Amino acid sequence: MFWAKTTKRLARLAITASALALPVAAMAGVVVKSTGPSSTKFPVGTKLDDNATITLKGGDVVTVLTAEGTRVIKGAGTFRVGDRPQVAADRFASLTRKRAATRVRTGAVRGENDATVTNPSLWYTDVTRSGTICLYDLATVRLWRPGTLGISTYRIADHGGANQAEVTFDDIYNVATIDPARLPITEGGHYMISAPDGTVTAEVTFVSLGEDYAAPDALAEALIAKGCTVQLEALASSLEASAETGGA
Template identity: 35%
Template structure:
C-alpha cells in the first residue's frame, strides 16, 4: 500500500498540469521544467505548473518565472493525497480557491459519484465513493458492466463518503461500473486503473494520474493544491 497518509509532502521538480493558449504545444501537460526556468509566454497563454508549493498559474505575455514560494505543508494538503479510504473523511467537500467554484472531492483517491471517466486507484481495498451533496439522505447504485451485478451504497444526511462494497463488487484493472446517484437524471460510468506512484509526493501522484488519463482526479489535485498554497500568477 502507498503510505500517503503519513508521507511528508514535497516535490523534487516542476510539472505542467494544465496548458492553454498559443504556447500550449511548447508546454504540454506532463512536461518537466527546471525550477529556475523562465517561460516566454504569449498573450492568451495560461500554464498551470505543479511544484513544491502547490499549483501556480503562469500567464502571458512576457517572461514568467516558474519557481513557487516554497514547500507545501499542512494537514489539509496531506489529507488531499492520503490513501486511507473512507476512514479519514471529516468534511464532505471543498470549494475551489478561485471564485468559490463547484464542490469538489476533498481527496484525490475518492470515486466521485457524479463524474464518469477513468478512475485511478493505488489500493483497491481502500476504494471509497464520494457524493457532492451531503445535505440530505441518498444512495448510489453501483452496477458492474458485463454481468449486471449491482449493490446499493446508502448515505445518511451529512455523510459524503462511504466505503465501496469491495466484497460484493471488487474493483480491478479495467473494471467498469455504472453509478446512479439519487437525484441525478443520468448515471455515470467509471473505469478503474490500478497505479503505483513512483513516490508519495505530489509529482509521483500527479505523474501516475496523468499516465492513466485520470483527469477528474487531476482536477482535484490541481484545485486542492491551489487552495492549500494559494494561486500564484506570474509577472511579466
C-alpha cells in the same frame, strides 16, 4: 612528516573543492494544467526544471506542480519556473494523504453554501465524473457526491450489470463506502454509477497505483501515464484555487 601531513590536507581540500564544483541537479516540475493561447506549447505532462523560464501571452495560465509546492503562472510575461510557489506542499498533502481514504465516516459536511463544496480527497470517486480512477487500494473504494442532498442511495454495477451494489449517503456526510463483498472492484474493471432515479451519472474504470508516490511531481506523472485525468484536473483546479486565495 610535515610534507606528509601537508599532502593529506591538500588532498582533502582538493576532494572538497571538486565536490563543490559538481553541478547541482535542478528539480523538475510537471505541468498539470494549461489554458490560453500558449497551451499547446506547455501541454499537461510537460516537465520543466527550476532554472527554466517560460514566456506567456495574455490569457495564459500554466499550473506547475513541484516537490516544493505549486506555481500558477499567468501571462503575459517571462517567468522563472523555480520561483517561490504560491501553494505550499502541505496543501498537496492534504488532498492526497492516503489515510483520508480509510476513514469510515468523513467528507464534506453540509454548510450554508453547498455549491462551493469540493471533493476533499483525490482518492474519493466523484459520482458525477466519468473516467479512469487511480487508487492505492481497490478493496477500499469510496464514492463522493457533490452537495448535501439528504439521504440518498446510489447504485454501482459492473459493465455487464450482473454484479451491483447499493451505496447509501446519509444526511451528514458526502462519502460512502462500496461493500467489497457485494461488489468486488477489479483492476481495469468498468463500472456504471446511477443516481436514485436510475439515471447514469458516471462511468468509471478503476486502476491501481503500483507504488506510493510521495513526491508531487511523481504522482502527477503517474496519474498522467495511467490516464487518470479526472483526478489530475481536480488536483490542478484545487491547487489553482488555493493559489488565488493566497495558498489557504
